[in-house]
Amino acid sequence: MNKTWLIIKHEYLRHVKRKRFIFAVLSMPFFVLLIVGIGMLTAIFSTNNSPIGFVDHSGLFKNPVMPEFEASLPFTKPMQILPYANEEELNAALEAEQIQAYFVINENYFENGSIVLVANEEPDSTVLRDFREFLNLNLLKDFPKDISNRLLEGGTVEVRSTDDGREMSSDNIFAFILPFLAGFLFMIAVQTSGGYLLQAVVEEKENRTMxxxxTSSSPNQIMTGKVIGNLSVGLTQLVIWIIVGIIGVVVLQSNFPEVQLAQIDTRFLGLMVLTFLPAFVMIAAMMATLGATATESREAQQIAGLFTLPIVVPFWFFGVLIESPNSPLAIGLSIFPFTAPVSLPLRAAFTTIPAWQIVLTVSLLFVLAAAALWLAGRAFRLGMLRYGKKLSLKELFKKA
Amino acid sequence: MSTISVKSITKNFGTQCAVDHVSFDVYPGEIFGLLGPNGAGKTTSIRIVLDIFEPDSGEVTVFDGPMTEAKKNRIGYLPEERGLYQDIPLEYCLQYLASLKGMDKEVSHKRIDAYLERFDLNQARKKKVKELSKGMQQKAQLISTLVHEPELIIIDEPFTALDPVNTQMVKDILKEQRSKGKTIVMCTHQMHQVEQLCDRLVLINQGKSVLYGSLNEIRKNFTGNVVEVRTHETLPENIPGVTAIRHTNQNGDYMLTVEEGITPQKLLKTLINLDIQLEQFEIASPTLDEIFIKIVTKRDEGNE
Incomplete structure (x- = not known):
């Protein structure tokens, strides 16, 4: 069997089989779920969905039609709107906490729209919206159904560009969230597997197994095996999170059909793979080089942060990337190898990137990834046998 | 045809010259000693042979050519800097290292089983390597050196951290490997340990080769005109053909320096004629340590 493959397998299974890894992988979705759960619970407990009352002095709402409200959160009742005869009854009901607030529709409502809202505590934010819906529905009740529905629901605006078929629905939040989320996960994955890799390289030195x-395999086989093996650990983590994420989205969508999901742009996905993979290898190999030149893992870990820092930079310029994706800054960020994996797919979501830029960025990344691997193999061979001694950059590029 | 051929290798680390024009050949089926004091350049020479370092000048051939990936599978190496993966079970660690030597899984499992049994490590096979004692780890490392049945075995300081029982076991194993036709290079500063084992040797001091040849030849060259004698009687002050008598200890051991031209046989005859009761009569052959000290001091005198 190929030795590179053996090393990949060893490095991969060593981490994946461990309890620590399983724990780390599961803790992320668990954490997210916990936060979402707590958020939901807080929302449910803080939601006041006791009914609202009203008294009508205008005579426009004598036999009111009730809108079909939906519960805003799971496990809550839909909002109810109850008619009362006069203010005294309403005040009594308010005191008895049967209703959370009431509206007084004044006599000249039709002329000037005058309504008074009475409440002892700040009413729930949905109260006004719900009551307005009730008013509109009743004002429109004599119109044909289709007209009243269209008026009440408004239109759906879709933003298009003229250059190609790409479109963006105004309520498609996923177009924004996906690149952001992908970049974020990429960063975590790089950090985790980079950490594993760093450890795996320094460990050879600390265990004196070099x-x-x-004398069993070549430095390049070792480095390639270690880089790919440890990266796969990070990728596994990433894939599990993505799968959990997809399950979460599907569950979300089946419970809340109104949350619109974008069909994920395949081009975006393609660019993501093309930039993430070589960038992943590049950064990891650089970390491995570092591990081979440093004397102990603690020291290496400290410098490792320097490599992950540039990945975050595009997040600082998120606004620029979205609003003017063709500005020199945005183009620069998407070509610079360290910031490319987050910037390029993000720009692709908002503009059409010229082919030369994509080719330049991706080939630059691939070349750098190969160079970094080569350098890592070299650093391994030169640096590893120097117990307790550092390898200088100058030595690294000199002849062995 | 030699298994290893080293021709005038030199290696500098900065301003320090670790190996200075060292040459030697190792022939198939022999135990070859690469000897010298600490810091002499033994380990550096071995690393150059194994292609871990590149020499600044000189040439090395292993199995009649430069080192290749395929040849690495035919070599077993026990480095001086011992180490196994600490955080994984012993058995798994050995299997992984065996697989890197190109071993088939089934075969390696069987052989590792047999070796664990033989080295008394059966109880420890599921334990993490870091939980094992130093001596156990050393034995485990020896397993990983031998498990793929290499044609060439290179061991660096094999006896450190071993107690007398295990030292003897390692010696027996090395003899056993030689009887199987394996070539062994043994690198050590404990010269007394290899006297009974080595067929040929090279002695390195301060990066330079100072002695090279078969053990017997070297001994013969350094054998002086001294005879060791043990007797309970008091030796006469003047014995014909003897220029000096030295009483080595209170147990009746004497060193007799023999006149030039007098053979040990002649001296023995003389002693028998004097009716001295001999318990031991032996031609003193110098130990490697003594030879080494002799060479080094001679050199230093020459330098001054």
């Missing part, structure tokens, strides 16, 4: 490894 000489055995070096």
């Amino acid at each position: 000489e055995i490894i070096l």
Whole structure:
């Protein structure tokens, strides 16, 4: 069997089989679920869905039609709107906490729209919206059904660009969230697997297993095996999270059909793969080089942060990337190898990127990834046998 | 045809010259000693042979050519810097290292089982390596050196951290490997340990080769005109053919320096004629340590 493959397998299984890894992988969705759960619970407990009352002095709402309200959150009742005869009854009901607030529709409502809202505590934010819906529905009740429905629901605006078929629905939040989320996950994955890799390289030095490894396989086989093996650990983590995420989205969608999901742009996905993979390898190989030149893992870990920092930079310029995706800054960020994996797919979601830019960025990343791997193999061979001694950058580029 | 051929290798680390024009050949089926004090350049020479370092000048061939990935599978190496993966079970660690030597899984499992049994490590196979004692780890490392049945075995300081029982076991294993026709290079500063084992040797001091050849030849060259004698009688002050008598200890051991031209046989005859009761009569052959000290001091005198 190919030795590179053996090393990949060893490095991969070593981490994945561990309880610590399983725990780390599961803790993320669990954490998200916990936060969402707590958020939901807080919302449910803070929601006041006791009915609202009203008294009509205008005579326009004598036999009111009730809109079919939907519960705003699971496990809550839909809002109720109850008619009362006069203010005294309403005041009594308010005191008895049968209603959370009441509206007085004044005599000249038709002329000037005058309504008074009476409440002892600040009413729930949905109260006004719900009552307005009730008023509109009743004002329109004599119109044909289709006209009143269209008026009440308004229109759905879709934003298009003229250059190609790309479109963006105004309520498609996923177009924004997806690149952001992808970049964020990428960063975490790089950090995790980079950390594993760093450890795996320094460990050879600390365990003094290098000489055995070096006399069993070549430095390039070792480095390639270690980089790919440890990256796969990060990728596994990423894939599990993505799967959990997709399940979450599907569950969300089946419970709340009004949340619109974008069909994920396949081009965006393609660019993501093309930039993430080589960038992943590049950064990881650089970390491995670092691990091979440093003397102990603690020292290496400290410098490792420097490599993950540039990945975050595009997040600072998120606004620029979205609003003017063709500005020099945005183009620069998407070409610079460290910021490319987050910037390029993000720009692609908002503009059409010229082919030369994509080719340039992706090939630059691939070349750098290969170079970084080569350098890592070299650093391994040169640096690993120097117990307790650092390898300088100058030595790294000199002849062995 | 030699298994290893080293021709005038030199290696500098900065301003320090670790190996200075060292040459030697190792022939198939022999135990070859690469000897010298600490810091002499033994390990560096071995690393150059194994292609871990590149020499600044000189040439190395292993199995009649430069080192290749395929040849690495035919070599077993026990480095001086011992180490196994600490955080995984012993058995798994050995299997992984065996697989890197190109071993088939089934075969390696069987052989590792047999070796664990033989080295008395059966109880420890599921334990993490870091939980094992130093001696156990050393034995485990020896397993990973031998498990793929290499044609060439290179071991660096094999006896450190071993107690006398395990030292003897390692020696037996090395002899057993030689009887199987394996070539062994043994690198050590404990010269007394290899005297009974080595067929040929090279002695390195301060990066330079100072002695090279078969053990017997070297001994013969350094054998002086001294005879060791043990007797309970008091030796006469003057014995014909003897220039000096030295009483080595209170147990009746004497060192007799023999006149030039007098053979040990002649001296033995003389002693028998004097009716001295001999318990031991032996031609003193110098130990490697003594030879080494002799060479090094001679060199230093020459330098001054």
